[in-house]
Amino acid sequence: MVRISAQITAAQTVLVTGALGSVGRAAVHGANKLGARVIAGVRARQLSGAAGLQVASTIAIDGEEALARSSKFDAVADTIGRALAEPLMAMIRPGGRYAYTSAIPDGAAERH
Numbered sequence: 001m002v003r004i005s006a007q008i009t010a011a012q013t014v015l016v017t018g019a020l021g022s023v024g025r026a027a028v029h030g031a032n033k034l035g036a037r038v039i040a041g042v043r044a045r046q047l048s049g050a051a052g053l054q055v056a057s058t059i060a061i062d063g064e065e066a067l068a069r070s071s072k073f074d075a076v077a078d079t080i081g082r083a084l085a086e087p088l089m090a091m092i093r094p095g096g097r098y099a100y101t102s103a104i105p106d107g108a109a110e111r112h
Contacts (some may be wrong), residue, residue, distance in 0.1 A: 007097055008075055010035030017041040017061055017088065018079035019050055023101055027077040028053055039073070067091060075099065086111065 008014050014031050018024035019040035031038045032054055040050040044060035051058060060066040061084060072093040078085060078100040089098050089111075 008034050008036045008077075011037065012074035013037045013039065013056075013071075014075045014077055015039045015041050015059070015073045015088070015091070016055075016077045016079070017084065019053060019055070019058075020046055021079060023079045024077075025053070027079065028055060031077065036074075039070075061088075072096070 008031050014036045016024055016027045016031060016038060019028050019042055024040075028038055028040060038055045040053050040055040040058045041061040042050045042058060043062045044066075047058050047060060059070055061080075064087065067087055070091060072091055073096060074093055075097040076088045076092055076099070078088055078098065081100050085098075085100065092098055
């Protein structure tokens with residue numbers, strides 16, 4: 001997911017949503033191996049659990065205010081999709097990548 005779809009390279013910043021799930025943990029591990037700066041995206045109630053992951057920082061992705069305060073990412077590895085997909089696409093730097101393992105809303109990719 002992070003190497004092929006998101007095309008992460010060393011020193012890039014990548015947000016991994018669902019970072020505490022099995023697919024999210026695999027994406028965190030893969031991005032770390034590639035030398036990326038990994039941000040774990042989880043629900044607010046999971047922030048303390050995500051602190052134990054090998055990541056640069058954590059962010060609550062279930063609140064628009066946390067995303068609004070965040071810097072843009074070089075890539076997003078999204079294991080959640082659906083309604084979260086479009087707000088995440090808006091958080092990607094120009095030329096960045098969005099990789100997903102779930103469904104995204106119709107037309108979302110074309111709007112970003």
